[in-house]
Amino acid sequence: METVNTKSQKSETQSAFDDVTTKRVVGMWNRTLLPERHKSAAKEVYDQADRDSMWFVTLEYLTNRVCNKGSIFILTGKRGVGKTQMAACLARLVCLGQRDAHYLRAADLYLCIKSTFDGDGSETGLINQWSVKPTGSNNGCQLLIIDELHDRSGSNWEDRILNQIVDRRYGNCLDTVLITNETRPNIAKTIGPSIVSRADETGGIIECLWDSFRSP
Ligand SMILES: Nc1ncnc2c1ncn2[C@@H]1O[C@H](COP(=O)(O)OP(=O)(O)OP(=O)(O)O)[C@@H](O)[C@H]1O
Numbered sequence: 018m019e020t021v022n023t024k025s026q027k028s029e030t031q032s033a034f035d036d037v038t039t040k041r042v043v044g045m046w047n048r049t050l051l052p053e054r055h056k057s058a059a060k061e062v063y064d065q066a067d068r069d070s071m072w073f074v075t076l077e078y079l080t081n082r083v084c085n086k087g088s089i090f091i092l093t094g095k096r097g098v099g100k101t102q103m104a105a106c107l108a109r110l111v112c113l114g115q116r117d118a119h120y121l122r123a124a125d126l127y128l129c130i131k132s133t134f135d136g137d138g139s140e141t142g143l144i145n146q147w148s149v150k151p152t153g154s155n156n157g158c159q160l161l162i163i164d165e166l167h168d169r170s171g172s173n174w175e176d177r178i179l180n181q182i183v184d185r186r187y188g189n190c191l192d193t194v195l196i197t198n199e200t201r202p203n204i205a206k207t208i209g210p211s212i213v214s215r216a217d218e219t220g221g222i223i224e225c226l227w228d229s230f231r232s233p
């Protein structure tokens with residue numbers, strides 16, 4: 018009788034724990050701000066991807082290295098090779114591991130920061146939100162994905178903001194994935210030597226050289 022009670026207590030505790038965990042993971046996934054297209058396709062694309070394809074091998078490579086060490090990866094390649102989708106699949110795996118992941122297009126990042134200029138927020142507050150180590154009271158952002166980095170004017174202000182966020186994340190051992198369509202030789206020029214140097218140390222530039230998934 019006692020054994021039965023203990024067992025059922027254990028299973029109740031376990032299922033309560035599982036419920037909390039599931040809610041936590043779903044909450045994290047809902048807060049990623051990923052584009053709906055890539056978010057809704059993430060599970061299916063991941064499950065059905067050819068395990069030997071360069072796309073999947075690259076995703077696995079990233080998954081194994083994005084683990085709270087302040088890694089910086091620069092993902093580059095032509096249009097349609099699945100960079101954003103790969104980032105969405107990576108974010109899903111990070112959330113399943115109960116860590117927060119956030120997605121931002123570069124242009125939206127700058128728009129968010131500019132919106133603080135009207136006095137309804139602070140630039141530093143936003144930069145902190147994207148680069149401060151999570152604590153008990155703050156979810157933080159274990160993985161930050163900044164997409165469409167080619168879509169910037171490249172002004173000094175934009176460069177300075179990007180450097181601040183990426184350097185603070187590097188310092189705080191938070192992982193960052195930067196995505197651009199730029200060719201490798203142009204990356205140091207446009208993303209800047211400071212970020213490229215940190216990426217060389219912790220992650221690297223990954224070129225997606227396979228065919229577009231959008232090709233007929
Ligand atoms: N491994 C995959 N298997 C099947 N479909 C995929 C895969 N990766 C991406 N796709 C699909 O291909 C399309 C293009 O992918 P995605 O938008 O990620 O490309 P991209 O490299 O980010 O392109 P762009 O540079 O134009 O932003 C999307 O509809 C996406 O869901």
Ligand SMILES: [Mg+2]
Pocket residue numbers: 100101102164
């Ligand atoms: Mg994309």
